[in-house]
Every structure is written in structure tokens, then in C-alpha cells.
Amino acid sequence: MKKKAVVLFSGGLDSTTALYWALARGYDCEAVSFNYGQRHARENTSARAIARLAGVKLYEIALKFPWFSSCSLVNGKLPLPDVSLSKIGSGKAIPSTYVPGRNLVFASAGFSLADAIGAQAVVLGPNVIDYSGYPDCRPAFYKALARAAAFGTRSGAGGKKIKLLTPLIKLGKAEIVRLALRLKAPLGLTWSCYSGGRRPCGRCDSCKLRAKGFADAGVPDPALAAGRPG
Amino acid sequence: MKKKAVVLFSGGLDSTTALYWALARGYDCEAVSFNYGQRHARENTSARAIARLAGVKLYEIALKFPWFSSCSLVNGKLPLPDVSLSKIGSGKAIPSTYVPGRNLVFASAGFSLADAIGAQAVVLGPNVIDYSGYPDCRPAFYKALARAAAFGTRSGAGGKKIKLLTPLIKLGKAEIVRLALRLKAPLGLTWSCYSGGRRPCGRCDSCKLRAKGFADAGVPDPALAAGRPG
Numbered sequence: 001m002k003k004k005a006v007v008l009f010s011g012g013l014d015s016t017t018a019l020y021w022a023l024a025r026g027y028d029c030e031a032v033s034f035n036y037g038q039r040h041a042r043e044n045t046s047a048r049a050i051a052r053l054a055g056v057k058l059y060e061i062a063l064k065f066p067w068f069s070s071c072s073l074v075n076g077k078l079p080l081p082d083v084s085l086s087k088i089g090s091g092k093a094i095p096s097t098y099v100p101g102r103n104l105v106f107a108s109a110g111f112s113l114a115d116a117i118g119a120q121a122v123v124l125g126p127n128v129i130d131y132s133g134y135p136d137c138r139p140a141f142y143k144a145l146a147r148a149a150a151f152g153t154r155s156g157a158g159g160k161k162i163k164l165l166t167p168l169i170k171l172g173k174a175e176i177v178r179l180a181l182r183l184k185a186p187l188g189l190t191w192s193c194y195s196g197g198r199r200p201c202g203r204c205d206s207c208k209l210r211a212k213g214f215a216d217a218g219v220p221d222p223a224l225a226a227g228r229p230g
Numbered sequence: 231m232k233k234k235a236v237v238l239f240s241g242g243l244d245s246t247t248a249l250y251w252a253l254a255r256g257y258d259c260e261a262v263s264f265n266y267g268q269r270h271a272r273e274n275t276s277a278r279a280i281a282r283l284a285g286v287k288l289y290e291i292a293l294k295f296p297w298f299s300s301c302s303l304v305n306g307k308l309p310l311p312d313v314s315l316s317k318i319g320s321g322k323a324i325p326s327t328y329v330p331g332r333n334l335v336f337a338s339a340g341f342s343l344a345d346a347i348g349a350q351a352v353v354l355g356p357n358v359i360d361y362s363g364y365p366d367c368r369p370a371f372y373k374a375l376a377r378a379a380a381f382g383t384r385s386g387a388g389g390k391k392i393k394l395l396t397p398l399i400k401l402g403k404a405e406i407v408r409l410a411l412r413l414k415a416p417l418g419l420t421w422s423c424y425s426g427g428r429r430p431c432g433r434c435d436s437c438k439l440r441a442k443g444f445a446d447a448g449v450p451d452p453a454l455a456a457g458r459p460g
Binding site: 061064067070100102141145153 | 289291292294295296297298324328330338341344345365366375377378379380381382383384387
């Protein structure tokens with residue numbers, strides 16, 4: 001029987017690359033995306049389109065925690081950080097876009113689905129840039145969580161630990177772009193911008209990091225090329 | 231400033247005792263209950279009434295995971311286990327009422343709220359009987375999860391680990407009943423039955439364990455006394 005994986009899937013550059021990595025590794029994948037009141041719920045449209053293209057079952061989960069409104073990624077009244085690229089990833093402070101315990105909850109939901117369907121792995125896309133700022137993207141966090149899931153799931157209790165795979169954990173954005181191109185991931189369909197407009201704003205952290213990744217990889221961003229007139 | 235705690239609160243005997251324990255310990259408590267499609271969503275009515283009585287803020291969170299339908303606690307078409315008391319807690323098998331990874335997700339949500347409001351602790355009510363059957367009630371699971379949360383939250387990253395407190399972890403049901411009585415917890419308002427009817431069925435695991443707990447403690451169950459004619 002083909003091995004199964006659950007992919008935490010936002011429709012962005014990173015998780016799309018992680019999904020195509022898992023498919024290339026031979027996993028039969030099921031994906032989960034969340035609507036948690038994020039400004040950029042537009043990313044869910046991308047997740048849907050990519051999952052359809054990849055032939056992957058997608059669970060779209062509404063998860064509204066009122067306390068997420070303390071964070072600028074959810075609360076549209078708070079300004080998004082507009083930091084210079086030199087500061088991104090400096091590890092000096094946790095950005096206001098940090099959603100309290102979000103990845104703990106999301107990854108736990110991934111383990112929950114994996115336990116329900118008997119999947120061998122949960123796949124996520126955190127990477128070098130993420131965990132320089134966000135505590136819930138750190139390798140040590142994921143390692144500890146996998147251990148908790150080994151105790152707290154039916155699979156784990158039965159001696160079949162569900163693996164937590166983070167294939168991008170050592171990669172920078174340019175390396176992720178290159179890996180995505182090798183895997184023929186549909187980057188033109190991905191969405192990274194935090195602002196929630198109809199087009200990427202080009203100014204938020206996420207847009208800047210993405211732009212730098214494509215520039216460093218020496219390729220144009222197909223999501224921009226596709227959407228722009230001319 | 232008064233110390234804060236987040237209490238995972240279903241409105242049942244155990245979590246109500248845990249809530250009153252935390253209040254007695256001087257914690258300013260905020261509670262979270264979940265509607266996850268459980269048969270006994272009736273428990274949420276109890277949670278609301280008890281939180282109101284205790285003057286505790288309650289977040290009622292809808293969390294619908296389609297894959298929870300694999301479990302008899304959610305899927306009304308599956309039979310509830312009707313095992314003899316002698317088998318409950320024997321640790322032989324995971325009951326069909328096990329909801330895949332549920333407590334991993336719920337406790338993670340508790341850490342998420344704690345991180346958002348700067349609480350020092352997350353309080354839950356798992357106990358001896360629970361973890362004989364449910365992997366996500368085992369002490370080792372909670373210990374590992376607290377470690378994951380220490381890495382994956384703002385509080386933890388800042389050196390202020392959020393404690394995970396399980397005051398009932400070594401108690402049997404009779405001891406929980408006695409503790410609840412000492413704490414003057416409103417046991418008449420609590421709800422334990424899994425069946426989802428208007429009155430406790432008296433036949434499900436949860437009803438049987440509760441009845442045995444009160445019998446062993448030598449006191450009548452006020453929830454039964456209150457609801458029954460005569």
C-alpha cells in the first residue's frame with residue numbers, strides 16, 4: 001500500500017514546494033488549509049487551485065480563535081510590519097505577524113488527521129527565514145511536538161510514530177525556489193502576500209522575502225508575470 | 231498582578247473540578263470549550279452555566295474536523311461502547327470514543343490562548359481512568375506537549391514557559407468527587423454523559439464511571455437528583 005502523508009498547506013511558495021516534495025517522494029497526500037481570519041484568506045483560493053491541479057484531497061478548516069485578533073496578520077486594524085530586508089531574519093524580535101501558538105495548533109490538527117487516516121507522516125514547510133523570527137517555526141519546536149504526538153495519538157501508542165517532515169528546514173528562499181522549479185511545482189498559482197489585496201503588495205515582509213528569493217535564484221516570479229498586464 | 235490560567239473546560243465533572251481547583255489556587259481563569267460535533271454537545275450548555283456561575287470568561291470554539299467522524303463520540307451512526315465496568319480502564323484497547331488527536335489539538339489551543347493573554351498556566355482535567363484507555367490523556371503526552379509549547383510560543387521563547395497543570399492526574403473518580411465537594415464545585419450543573427440525550431443515559435462508559443465515582447465517594451450525584459422527578 002502506498003504510504004500516506006498529511007501536508008499542512010497554505011497555498012504559499014513554501015508549503016506548495018513541501019507538497020510537491022512529498023508527492024515526488026511517493027506519498028499519497030491529503031492536504032489541510034485553514035481559514036483563521038487571516039488578512040490574506042486569498043491564499044486559500046490558491047491552495048484550492050493547486051490541490052485540484054495536483055489531484056490532492058484538501059480539507060479547508062475554519063478555525064476562528066477570537067484571541068488571534070491580537071496579531072497583525074489577523075487584525076486588519078493593526079499595521080503590518082514594513083521592515084527593511086536587512087532586518088528580516090535577524091532574530092531580534094518576534095514580528096507582530098506572529099499568531100499566538102498558531103503552528104502548534106495547525107501542526108496538531110495535522111497529526112489529528114494523520115492519526116485518523118493512518119498516515120505515516122505530517123509534512124510542513126518551515127524554513128530558515130521563518131524560524132529566525134517565529135518561535136513556532138524552530139526545529140526544536142517541531143522535534144518536541146513530534147515527540148508529544150508520538151505519545152498522544154493512536155498510531156504512536158501502537159508503536160507507529162507519525163513522522164514530522166520539514167523538507168525545507170535548512171533552505172533559504174532562493175533554494176526553495178530552485179527546489180520548487182525542479183519539482184515542477186505550479187509557482188504561478190501560489191500566494192505569499194500578507195496584505196489581502198487582489199495582487200501582491202510588494203511591500204510586506206512576505207512579498208519582500210519572496211521577491212528576494214526569486215531574484216537570488218535568477219528567475220522571474222511567475223505569479224507576478226501572470227497577473228500583470230503587458 | 232494576579233496570575234492567569236487558561237482552563238480547558240468541557241462542563242463535565244473532571245474539568246469543572248480542575249476549574250475550581252485553579253480558582254482556589256488563586257488563578258484568574260479564562261476557560262475554553264469546544265464544539266467539535268460531539269454527540270453530547272449538551273455539555274457545552276453546562277460549561278456555559280458553570281462559567282457564568284464562576285464568573286469566568288468562556289470562549290466557545292467551533293472546531294469541525296471532518297475526520298473526527300471516524301469516532302463514535304462524534305459519529306452518531308457508530309455504536310457507543312457499552313463495556314462492563316471491569317473492562318474500563320484495563321488499558322487493553324483504545325475505545326471507539328477516542329477522537330483522533332483531539333486533546334493534542336485542544337491543549338494546543340489552550341497554549342495558543344495562554345500565549346495571547348500572557349497566562350502562566352494551562353489547566354486540564356485528565357486522570358487515572360482516562361489515560362488507561364486514551365493515549366492523549368497520558369502524563370508522558372502532556373509532559374512532552376508542554377515542552378513543545380515552551381519552544382513554540384512567544385512566552386516560552388521569552389524564557390517564560392507556560393506551565394501545564396493536570397491537578398487530577400493521579401486521582402480516581404471517587405477522589406475527584408471528594409475534591410470537587412471540598413472545592414464547592416457546582417456538580418449539579420456538570421454533564422458527563424456521552425449519549426447526547428436530554429438526561430444522562432446511565433449506560434455509556436462516562437455515565438458508569440461517574441456513577442461508580444459518586445457511589446465510591448458515598449454521596450449522591452446532584453446532577454441526577456436535580457433532574458429526576460420525585
